[in-house]
Amino acid sequence: MTSNDVETAVSRLQSRIPASLYEVAWQYSMFDWYSSRQSTALDFDLDPEHLAYLTPSAKSSLFGEPDSLVVVYADLSDPDSPHLRPDEAGGPVEITTYTEDDRFRVGHAYPESKTSSMTDYSITTHKNADAHHIAGLRDDAWGTNNIRDRFTGWAQSEYAEAVLDDVDGAEHEILSALTELGEDQNAMERLSDSFLNLVSDEEEEIDALITVRIKLPGSDDWKFPGEIPILNEVMRAKKADRLQSISVEEASGEGTGFVSNNDSTVTGGSPGLFGMYGKKQREHFANLDTKGSSAWRARPLEFDTAAAVASAGSLFDDFSRGLGSSRRLYILPYLAARFSEIEEGTFEWFYDRIYTRLRDADSGAEGSFDDTAEDLFAEADRVNDYADAENDSQTEHDVAFSARSDAAWDKVRFAVVHQVSGNPDRVFFNTLDGVSPAVQLENAHNQITGSAAFDSDGIFNDSPKPESSPLLGRGLSLVRYILYGGYFRRTTEPTRSSREASETPGAGDIDDSRMRRVRNLLTETRIDSTSLLEEYIHQLVQDQNEQFGNDNGYISFPKRSVVEQYAQIHALATMGVLDTKKTIPFTHAHMPDEFEDRDARLDDFIANHGALSGDAEQAVFTLGGLVGRISAFQSYENVSSTLIRRYPVDYLTKQTIKEVTKEVLQMNNSYAEAEENRSYQTNSRYTTRLADTMLSADPQSWRLTESELQWLYSLGIAYGLSDSSLYEEEEETEDEAEAEA
Template identity: 30%
Template sequence: MLSPEAFEAAYPDDELADELPNSPIASLRDIQYLYGKLYTLATTGGGEYASYLTPDAAGDLVDTDDSLVVVRIDISGEDPTLADDTIGPVQLTRYTESLVQNVSHCKYPAARGIDHSITHQAGRNSDPDKLARYAKERLTKWATDDVVIDVAEEHPDGWIIEDLAALSEDETTLEAIEDAVTTSLGGESTTALLTVQVKTEPNGDYRWPGEIDAFLEAMRQRKLSKLVTKNDADDSSGDATGIVTGQPERTVGTSEDPQNYFLGKQLEKFPGLDIEEAWRSHPISEDAAITVMNADTFVEACTYRTFGTKVYYLPYFFGRPTPEKAYRLYNLLYQAATNDGDETPIERAYIDHREKNVDERDLRFYVSAVMPHQMSRYDVFGETLNGRLQYPRELAFTHNRLVDDTSAFNSITDWTPPLPTNDSWGLLTSDDSRLNSVSTGWYFYQTFAERDDADADADDPRIGALVSVLSGDAIAIEVLLEEYVQRIIDDQTDDSEHEGFPSFLVASQFAQLCSLADSKLELLRTTDTAKAPITREPTYEEHTMPDFDAIPITDGGHPADDKLESFIESTPALSSTADDKEAVATQRRGAFLLGSLVGDIGSYQEYHEDRSTTLVDQYPVKSITNSRIKKVTQETIAKTLTYTRQEKKQQGGYPGTKADHIVDRLRETILDPDPDDWEIDTDDLRFYYALGVTYGMNDHPWDTDAQDDETTTLEEEH
């Protein structure tokens, strides 16, 4: 395959322009056709038959010993015969790059059957007897094939094929071929291509298959015959307007497809499909179908697997292909096909554009996720042509900025930030591999309910979220809340895998939620006006974490009170200024405040009272419902007052109520309006309760000596 530099040198602008489609990219087929065209130009060059060759099929044989067995035939005289010159009837040689077009191999991917071309690829380490049989079959099978015979009857050089067929009936000739092959191999097995050279003129040279048009046309017709007879069709072809060229032409209906989208078994694409009439539903011309099949190498290079599915992320440039766009696209595809690294196509595109400082506004991606059930039967979902590099890239940047620089996860006072961070949790620290996390789906694997990937299905919300982010489609907030809450409940319930309340998980989920809500991305949606504030970007202040010695000492109000007020008002879902269904916003804020008090008092019980069971354990997330929240609030405040009186006795004049910055607000939101009449749904209620618990557990002065030890005991590190 040509390097990008060699490709550009081999195909100047004007020459390349003649090879490119004249219409804008508008479908998956258009992308596949362009990929196939670029691949063909880079491997076998231009020309009528170039797209029919399959150089990669025997690519591993190039420059290996004994990799080409050539049967040499002289038909320049009155009767066809084997060569009797110094080289002999059979030549065992090395298959080289310079011979690729001369040998003109066209693979037929079938368990049993000969290749489309007269050149045939043997199996790995075939023994001499098998190779001798394959050599004879160049005459006995290929030259006598029905399709090949039909070509011979019509083609001006068809007599060459007929002479080979005549030799197939000469047992002496066949025995001579067998003896020559086995003698040349010396009893050794090898992996090789088997082909012929033919001398057609008395004083001429022996010609390769690529130099004989009749051989190439027969190869072409053999391959085309498979495009109309697949899946038991007799002749799925007819005259129609091709979906790629837009021209009236003979079209075929059962051509192969790099993604198996349009085969007869894919009934979800064409319900009730009559395989004989498939060309009407999906008309593609013969040559275009072959070119599409050649896209396979580049298509496969732009895929990766996650959640039991295969994700296609195929780059292309918006609009009609031009030489400039084709050079840029070929560079991306070449790097994808030859790069041995673990980067996803998204990361490679980002690296390429960053290094070359290329304008990416016209760069698009076809995105889909495919789940195979059995051979040639796939589920296809999440399909879009509007994927952009900006969505996963900006999400990665936004998440890093959020946990690095905003007041939600950082503090410049002597009090902790609202939510904890932890270097052992990927979503709670800046991560240079965040783009990989987003593009592979690991980003959602860490926060959504866990599933067995071996039993993955098309309804897996992790897959839906991944495809949405890759394509820039918004995710329903209801899906996120349901997944978040289920994961929290599972982790809090499973004592064998997780210890304590999963505060780092909740903080990770909230960081993800805020990142998806970024106003530049708008990756969250809802039809419920009560949940609309959750989809809005928070307005946290941005600042970096200073050294502990540089943290200023507050003067005036209690830092915990200021921190809570700032966090609530900067979080649209909790803010008292929410203008959508204000009652639900107040209820959500009440759930958060209750969780904050439970987390605050629970931490006090654990670290000051040395209790093994705390309020956090007593009121797990799964126990929180509209009908119970009033009772939980009353009991938690009662417990708070008990500890307040206890500390007053021990310390004398204890000012106010313990955690009064939470208690005062909680009374206003829960105890005055009766929770029995609340409208907030359960997942919404539980998630913000869990967020509150996380907040409360992290609500204390900075302690540089104990902080690391304390946080690691709160729950098992991720």
């Protein structure tokens, strides 16, 4: 590697800030070229434009395998008398082992989507067939990709002829001599016979690359195709033509390159990215093109760009993580800057510190991809927040680049793509800046879990225990959890009767239930609070039903789930991404950190939460609070049929709330009268407020939806279960069981 490689890579970046995944793909092609230049296997000059079309890792499964490389030797040292290598010098062909060090030299260009009749782009091809086939003796239409048609087919193709017309000198001699060899029937028969002499019989199966080593005019050295520019140029021409001729008519035209912004011949024949804007897609705008077949109008790309896009799929795969059920998330870091704004040192820093680390991380379930991604997110957030750039996790490379790291991080963005594979593969969302919104939500969430409600005197302080949940606690690292969908999947369910979120979206689904709110967040579309509350209730009902079937000694109520939802919905409201036009608001104000007693704490909680600003809302919440208080007492007294079991979350409606209120108040009075040593005066904070608010209007006239009513009821229960003494109050000593599950 030389410093000139960095200069070349930077100079080939875009002159504008990447504005689509296509620009990201082009940038990745430059990182891939730079990576190739660093390899000790690339010890010869290889034009970047040619490398962009090659696929050096396409058949990596053959590395080190015996009999995995078939090499034909063509002596063109005298271009007027081309011949195969004589027997005394080793014969015209050998079967050897394909190694990782050979991957650039062989100059192999593999089709992105291989079919049984795949196109030979490069003179090096791949075949897994019997020896009879590879010897070139099969005479039907399927007998391609063999040692003879390297000369009779590839070297005599229209693409080789077109390149031949544009060159002279030694390059012209090379192509002409290869063609002449292909026309020499005796030489081709000798080649087939020599190959069959190397195998046990004609039925022996061979899985190998087939290539040609050439002794160039006036030279004594044997060169592989990748080392010969004119052969790479034929490959490039053939692959470029394929980008405009396959499956579509009029796939190219004169236009402006979508990525390069240059006026030139452009094509729409690329395979697209993630199945989007592929060559088989037709015109979507009526009357713009009456023929409906000019694919280049939809997404015009210069041919070099189209080649980069064609190879980007395999590059992007190294930056992806399977999420189960055919779901895959791509996290694609890139430099959000113009090439004129990127210093060579910044390019090296990004390649080494970010690109290479994430590319090389194992994306398996037990791999390092998750931790690596989380480390990068944390470092980006730390630098962007102007925190101290030096910490214990820095590597020697970080220290070496410390002078530029903080400024360079400002140019880093993470594109995020969520794809569900199937027939067809579908992208449910993509964004060029997926991490920033997730970081903002993480900060908002930590602001909520660090607020007075979770502080020392707060109602949810250690209730439930922070370590029992990934959404509770202080200073949580949530970015990866958000991007992977767990942040919303933990708190919501699409229906009350099944776990649909674990299912793969069907062919007709327009969204992925498990990731729809991640899409909202990352694409800056507001999250509908109506459907969010509905799915909150679905989750609570399923959780509560599961707990009703478990006899684990805890109160059968999903308090932890409610508190997680409380933190989440207020974090979303704080961030400003929640659409509450049709629901109660979820604003909250700063509350004091200390309270005189539980009455003051309840008053402050209600006063500082927008969702509890109306009489109806307060009535439902305080009813739930009283149910929680009584159920805690019942659990302490080993009463199995608690009020929570009698009046579960989904029982409460506008039609049943009067009945429930009456029964709860009667039971509260009964316990107060029966317990001589227990004061129920503390519950008056609920009963007094409940009576006042419940009588202010007929519940049938409330504007609350059923989901709002049931969620406020759940929040009240969670509050009541946690409403134990702030201090050792004389009038009441409690040691009540808590529901931590």
